[in-house]
Amino acid sequence: MPAPRQAQIAESPERSTPPAGRNLLFLREEELRLAQDLLFFGYRDFTAGADEILAGMAMGRAHHRVLHFVGRRPGITVGDLLGILAITKQSLGRVLTPLMEDGYVLQTPGRTDRRQRLLALTDKGAALERRLFERQRETVMQAYREAGPAAVEGFRRVMRGLMGDQARTAFDMLEGPPAP
Numbered sequence: 579m580p581a582p583r584q585a586q587i588a589e590s591p592e593r594s595t596p597p598a599g600r601n602l603l604f605l606r607e608e609e610l611r612l613a614q615d616l617l618f619f620g621y622r623d624f625t626a627g628a629d630e631i632l633a634g635m636a637m638g639r640a641h642h643r644v645l646h647f648v649g650r651r652p653g654i655t656v657g658d659l660l661g662i663l664a665i666t667k668q669s670l671g672r673v674l675t676p677l678m679e680d681g682y683v684l685q686t687p688g689r690t691d692r693r694q695r696l697l698a699l700t701d702k703g704a705a706l707e708r709r710l711f712e713r714q715r716e717t718v719m720q721a722y723r724e725a726g727p728a729a730v731e732g733f734r735r736v737m738r739g740l741m742g743d744q745a746r747t748a749f750d751m752l753e754g755p756p757a758p
């Protein structure tokens with residue numbers, strides 16, 4: 579009779595420490611529903627301040643996402659932004675066109691491939707992105723302070739675990755060095 583999976587993991591010689599969450603393999607439905615509730619309420623309140631600023635400018639979360647990712651990666655191609663946002667060209671166009679027309683985002687041709695469209699924030703766009711970031715930064719800083727460093731690392735691991743492969747790839751690209 580084969581050993582249970584849990585025992586195989588614990589006895590694995592290549593592992594010096596047990597995998598994270600090993601004692602949580604049998605989470606009850608109520609604990610999972612609580613996690614879902616926390617995600618819903620946390621996201622609602624995390625986005626509320628930025629939503630308020632954007633609503634006064636006739637913008638929404640889609641505009642915020644574009645400003646955020648273009649600000650995080652100046653010179654990002656439209657193609658890469660589409661991949662990060664996981665939306666269609668048409669959906670991106672509905673958000674990006676007004677941001678460019680209103681002077682928040684600048685689009686330029688690629689340096690080596692003129693067909694590429696590179697995006698960057700203008701000074702006006704950078705100021706708005708900074709204002710939105712500062713509004714949300716306070717919320718995150720307070721939560722991180724209250725939770726402590728171990729919980730912050732745990733949060734990062736959980737959030738990364740919630741990501742699918744496409745999101746993880748996009749996240750790793752954002753966190754890596756900028757493209758030349």
